Amino acid sequence: MKLLTIVVKPSRSDGVKRALSTIGTGGATIISAQGFGTQKGHSETYRGASYEVDTKPKTLFKVACKDDDVENIIRAVREVANTGEIGDGKIFVTELNEVVRIRTGETGEDAIKENNYE
Amino acid sequence: MKLLTIVVKPSRSDGVKRALSTIGTGGATIISAQGFGTQKGHSETYRGASYEVDTKPKTLFKVACKDDDVENIIRAVREVANTGEIGDGKIFVTELNEVVRIRTGETGEDAIKENNYE
């Protein structure tokens, strides 16, 4: 399994959520973040003094998935989050040794399979 | 070493903190998050128009630990965070190559051992 860390512009966050639901990853965990990269900050004025805003707001998704799904997810995320403008974000792929579903104790791929309870 | 990413309901977050302290992981880093999974959102009304809340608040813990502690921590977390209801959360286990304690420069397991300074 893999653990994806997806960083996108906040305005694309709803799209990513929908894309992930459609693919059926079973879920995601979402965090507000700030980022910088090729995209630099910009300068603002406050009470006549100027200052640098050196980061931009981003949304970070943690998604656990089967190895096979990685490609699909990357494609789907790129589709909705790629505006062609600098600062669109990155996808980081890391190895996931194990997952546990707290409620049931299921492990491995079972733990992230969408289940039909309720 | 392993890096655990633990996602739980916010109401269980105090319990998880206590459980981790008891086991003596040496520490944790905690982040507010939103999540979706088997547990879907629900719909709300605002000024007569209804809308979907598609995520639920969650709390995310990052915990670095020795390989041997993984099992213990999973058990302890499940004990406090398992309400039997859908949405209780997941534990993700990934390999941790190296840790550095910024203050001392210690690395490896030493860096996450609780130390008695102060």
Next chain:
Amino acid sequence: MKLLTIVVKPSRSDGVKRALSTIGTGGATIISAQGFGTQKGHSETYRGASYEVDTKPKTLFKVACKDDDVENIIRAVREVANTGEIGDGKIFVTELNEVVRIRTGETGEDAIKENNYE
């Protein structure tokens, strides 16, 4: 490539940002967090009743980098974030299988190389 998770005191966060920019990691993603470890909380009084604050505010950086840069980054971060006081934070190093730049679809080290577009 490696994915570093760097936890520091919020007051050091600007310094870390500057250090990363100087080294030229190409970027970082930053998240507000709370932490505990060797450094415990402290007790406060509110309306005559005392309570425990069991965590301290921290800032978490996610930085993807080439294997060669890890050492440099650790050194640079320690330089700005090490106050010698307990609670200065940790650096966690994990393996990064793959990175994708959402905008261009570039992968691997290209995806995190600062590029000159714009």
Next chain:
Amino acid sequence: MSELEYALNTFYLLISGAFVMWMAAGFTMLEAGLVRSKNVSEIVTKNLGLYSIACVMYLVCGFFLMYPGDSVYNAYFPMLGSTWGITLDGLTFNSDLGYSDAADFFFQVVFVATAMSIISGSVAERMKLIPFFLFAIVLTGFIYPVQGYWKWGGGWLDAIGYTDFAGSGVVHLCGAAAALAAVIILGPRSGKYSSDGSVRVMRGSNIPIAALGALILWLGWFGFNGGSQLAVNDAANANAVAQVFLNTNASAAGGVIGALLIAKVLTGKADVTMAINGAIAGLVAITAAPDTPSGGLATIIGFIGGIIVYFSVVFLDTVLKIDDPVGAISAHGTVGIWGIMATPLSGAGAFGTQAVGAISIFLWAFITSAGTLLVLNAIVGLRPSEEEETTGLDASEIGVEAYPEFKD
């Protein structure tokens, strides 16, 4: 009239005016609380600016346009003049008027600002600052005074017997009609209505200050309605002012109950933003005749106002797709009409005349506002770019985040 009576009347008008000035804070808080946080600094700026512009324009030409004395050449358009140079030297013991001219001006000027405040809420989150202020100049210097003259300056609406004690029509419907024109011309906020017809909810960012805004308006309304008796120097006037206070309060209470009840019954939740709109609705509804109903009837007029505002908000938002972030068109417009038409219930005004008043004020404000806004749109453009709107107007127009330390 003795000098002392004159003095008491003047003092009473000044205190009333100060209460109405306070309504500027009410609108500012209400609107700041009901928009998203990325547009809060901008709406605050608009409110501070529009109030200031109203004060200057009314001094430059508005007051004289509205109260031209004998110099009016006809009953429709008054003659232009100026009160810019008003000084203490020119003020004497004006016992015909019964209070100081300067107090009169002050009491009137805060009303203009109220009318304009209604508009800022409706166009929130998507109208640029410069055209908004240019429009404020036209509305407060011209559009408002002309129809104000029709009724309070002794024009034709007054002549036919149209009743409007403190301005359900002259102030509230006028402002709401201008707001409606603006909202139609601007279109909804970006992302508010999807192509599939579904409505995206954009929630207010700070409910307690929105409620504070409503409570400020409630307090200010005692000056708004209570001061409109214009005299408190004998028993008859004092009794009238007292009845006005009693009824204004009763109607607002009725409005809260009406809106809360209907929201709870229809959705199961006691939507606090509807309670807020309900309070304002109750206040607007009683404004056309706060002196004549009994306390009980005032409560009922407000209660019905609260129910009307609920349905009007939902209907505009989800059926007509008219995007009014704070519900001002419903609270001041729809309910303003209810207030005007309800005066005959307590024997004040006749149904037909009231209808003529409502229609003519609505048309005048709607048409002149639409015209002005279309011209402004052609010259400077009313809307920010979509990018600016998505990022929030605080960043592009003001450069100051409202809550820089609170994550969103």
Next chain:
Amino acid sequence: MSELEYALNTFYLLISGAFVMWMAAGFTMLEAGLVRSKNVSEIVTKNLGLYSIACVMYLVCGFFLMYPGDSVYNAYFPMLGSTWGITLDGLTFNSDLGYSDAADFFFQVVFVATAMSIISGSVAERMKLIPFFLFAIVLTGFIYPVQGYWKWGGGWLDAIGYTDFAGSGVVHLCGAAAALAAVIILGPRSGKYSSDGSVRVMRGSNIPIAALGALILWLGWFGFNGGSQLAVNDAANANAVAQVFLNTNASAAGGVIGALLIAKVLTGKADVTMAINGAIAGLVAITAAPDTPSGGLATIIGFIGGIIVYFSVVFLDTVLKIDDPVGAISAHGTVGIWGIMATPLSGAGAFGTQAVGAISIFLWAFITSAGTLLVLNAIVGLRPSEEEETTGLDASEIGVEAYPEFKD
């Protein structure tokens, strides 16, 4: 009395009443600032609703119950009547009363709302909306007016010489006694006290608006106490009103200093929430006799009030485990008793009579409230489910988050 004097008195009562109405905003902000953010919309709704209910109930029956004129059949329970139909036609130059009946009603109605506002803070975060509003109907329509009649309507407490200028007892202690009954019946907020007896601190979510609330109350209190002289038409009355303003302000200042000082000395920190409670304590303490003490004595009465409120809050919270999120029982109840008992210090009232007043008001309000609440609990249930309480009442009752964009 001349018509002009009558007019001035009426105007003075109306302005005083408007200031007291403003206290509704004070309680709303105070309580919204001192609860956790997940219950802010709910407490705002309760405050808007309770004020409105108080206005209607007092119009329907409360006023007449409290001021029944000759029609009372005994000194304990006045006869029921109605002021629902009060209109301008019925108002004449009532020179016996000295001011307009309508102004009188308005000034009285805002007092009822104050009494009820005290309760909403104490039951915050854990009482359902519907039973709260039902209780508000009973308290404002019956419980408050009956004991109000005892003193201000000419009942037995007045006859025995109990002194209560503006209502340390009739308003504040009455509200606090009802609050105490409610808090005992409801129990503490879920999670507040652990089984091991330790107290969990639940911090207020917005300190500046809590402070704003206290400052609004401070301002409103000039109407509350200042208006209770009921006349300002000659030198003696004017001097009395002036002394009341001076003393009310001095006592509030003393309260802030007392509470801050004791907090700083005992905990090393100048707890701002205690300063807020201290201000209110100072105001409550002076309310029983704001006209008789010197400015210096008023300061000391407030100062002691500030110290009392500190210890009362801590004692209720940590020893008695009575969970009062905003400290209302302490500020209005404990300090209300102090205010009643302190009147002899400036020669007003006798110790014994004051004690009879405090005890009888407390018992009446406590017992009738407890009874009503137990009945409501049996019928509709007072508390939300634990799940709802943990999630916050904004979600389950109102459907509107107070601060949807600020993370918590």
Next chain:
Amino acid sequence: MSELEYALNTFYLLISGAFVMWMAAGFTMLEAGLVRSKNVSEIVTKNLGLYSIACVMYLVCGFFLMYPGDSVYNAYFPMLGSTWGITLDGLTFNSDLGYSDAADFFFQVVFVATAMSIISGSVAERMKLIPFFLFAIVLTGFIYPVQGYWKWGGGWLDAIGYTDFAGSGVVHLCGAAAALAAVIILGPRSGKYSSDGSVRVMRGSNIPIAALGALILWLGWFGFNGGSQLAVNDAANANAVAQVFLNTNASAAGGVIGALLIAKVLTGKADVTMAINGAIAGLVAITAAPDTPSGGLATIIGFIGGIIVYFSVVFLDTVLKIDDPVGAISAHGTVGIWGIMATPLSGAGAFGTQAVGAISIFLWAFITSAGTLLVLNAIVGLRPSEEEETTGLDASEIGVEAYPEFKD
């Protein structure tokens, strides 16, 4: 003068005083909105505390120092006395004064608090509570009353014909001069200016409550200026009060427009914090002579005040590196001087005399404040440790976070 006139004057002074008391809420909100969230509880506490201290000190000695009657031994230092024991028994129909002595005291005491409120904003985020309160004792009990006596108590500034209707100098410049001394002695907030000379921007945490603060001040100023006529019992006085209301409002409006316009022209953004400072600047500018200019001239005086405050804020912050978080020194000091010097524009006061007034008040307040603060610094230390300052004074001084649930 009849008793009724006396009564009306007294009532008018009391209401005016209540409006000025309300300015305490204005300063509290303004300052709470313009500091960073980690210092919000602290600044709220300072404001509640300083107001209370001002009330006590003025009662103990300030009032008598400022208005010593015949007992003054020279025109520079009045004799010490006390109003601590002021009671109703001592109040009679004082027809020479024309209003109740107690009302006079109340109206004066709220002015002292205003002067002290100016200072709290300037020293925000870096001055410890205890020395701040000790300084408040000295300023409100001694520094302010002495120069107040010079003008309003019949001292030498009054004798030479210095004009200061409501206190551009006596209140605002006095407060700002003390603030300047404090800011220079304290130094800038830690991290504000880097060694390379660059300025670090520290943004206000809550813009809507800062705007609310400005609007509260605007309302309160009607009492501040309007009440300073001290009588409203005949046509001449009533007209004067009315003109004062009109001009105060016009000048504030001018100030908003001036500051917004210059900000927009120079930076492209309509900085809302400058609009807020502009409103206050307009109010301060007109305060020295709100009765004599025409409405138009008042607007222009305010407009220029708005432009001055903009440049003054930027100049102090970026050139002189005087760190004034809320811009109080500019709004009350720089613009206070403008107000004093502008009175001859409407024929009130002579240029030279006004300059003498401004300079003497400035020097007195600056020097005595600096002396007091240096002594306090030596004894208790004015500044918290750098660690405490970085963490925020809420944690170290108050123990209560202002917004515990909103992440930063």
